[in-house]
Amino acid sequence: MDIKEIQEEIIDEFSIFDDWMQRYEYMIDLGKSLPLIQEEYKTEDNIIKGCQSKVWVHAELEHNKLVFTADSDAIITKGIIAILIRVFSNQKPQDILNADTQFIDEIGLKEHLSPTRANGLVSMIKQLKLYAVAYQTQIEK
């Protein structure tokens, strides 16, 4: 599936929730259940320091596609990371660069991706795109 299709699938999934509490419960479950990153990659180098919650991101290129793993010490942040990884991981760097994160708005989690929200997610997306730029250059060589 391409990024757009995955985003639409997620929007579909979220449409069954009636209120914020169900959305949050779903995200918290995602955050609890998913092992997102191998411990060896939870290094100081891979840390994106938000003001409050720590976010780690690791990227690898496999068959010209970028595979991301990431984690956070806050569970709601981790749930959103799980969603973002689902969208952006295993995609071509160029597609990642072209993608937007509008779907987060549509599933009612906009506030978590606000630049003023001190949770590290905005910096995380920036980091995903920076990885995409770096690997895109590598592929073009």
Added chain:
Amino acid sequence: MLDIKKVREDFPILKREVNGKPLVYLDNAATSQTPQQVIDAIVDYYQNYNANIHRGVHTLSQEATDKYEQARLKIQNHFNAAESHEIIFTSGTTHSINLVANGFSSFIKKGDEVLVSAMEHHSNIVPWQMLCERTGAILKVIPMSQEGELRMDVYDELLCDKTKLVFCNHISNALGTINPIEEIIEKAHHVGAAVLIDGAQAVPHLVADVQALDVDFYTCSAHKICGPTGVGMLYGKEEWLNKLPPYQGGGEMIAEVTFEKTTYADLPHKFEAGTPNICGGIAFGAALDYMNAIGFEEIAKYEHELLEYATQELLKIEGLKIYGTAKNKTSVISFNIESIHPYDIGSILDKLGIAVRTGHHCAQPIMDFYKIPGTVRASFAFYNTKEEVDVLIAGVLKAKSMLL
């Protein structure tokens, strides 16, 4: 008795809803809300006598100057300063601290020692670190206990004839501890050190008498005490303010300017370069009027009841730990529940219309001390109610059940 219903009527913002729920504002240690009386003072200024102050001959300028200087007198009276020119208008506590730290660069030399408490806000750490870097002075820390009280026994040991300055907050923003500043000041003076007390968190709860305290510098921001943001004050003893060099150059702060030499204006103008926050200063005065009309004894008594009630109810929640359990504290409660990240609790409380602070509260050394990433902080003002405490408790229980 504080008439809570009447008090709440004064704050228009308390009527609004957040995420479809009535706002429960418990982030008062970050900034307080503004009563209609202060909003009116701001509107009145811009509607009726907005003008630049101090040199205009026209009526509006005179009126604005009068009101601005009246506000200075109100601040002087409130803190019982000996002279009105010992009150310097600043943009807030951070500006005040930087002004003093910068000025002390000329008096501090290599090997001198400056003491700072372990529970300072970053704004009362970083300017002194910068001072030490510039001068080669040594920054030493007065440690604190698990309860969040300063180790006064260690303070006694740290004080020596090399100590030139001591900095401490009156009340800790992260823990609510009321520090024994009388003792800190007296002991510092014994070794000839000057003392700056950061009163940012104290001013909404109690009145500091700078003469009785014999403090050298005391500082606060208006927005913590129902005034607007971007304005605050620095009290300094006249002898110190005369000794300190000007902080910023510009208009207002000069006596005479030629290209060869400029002579500086007298106090307080020497430290008030440029057009000040005129409206802010006037509104600061209005905020002090408002608070004093309610009465700080009433406020302290009422807030203490809220603190006791909230502490008692929060501690009923299994796994909840309060950080900062000093005997002498104000209505600030920092807490965590088991291993739940404070950010997660804060996010859910926000959905329920409850505003709390989460994070390190600009006091990372305290968080490092307790080995935690941060806390959830509920801070209460005199316009909060027991019913709001109940809403908080229900919200925290809800967050706990969702997150654990």
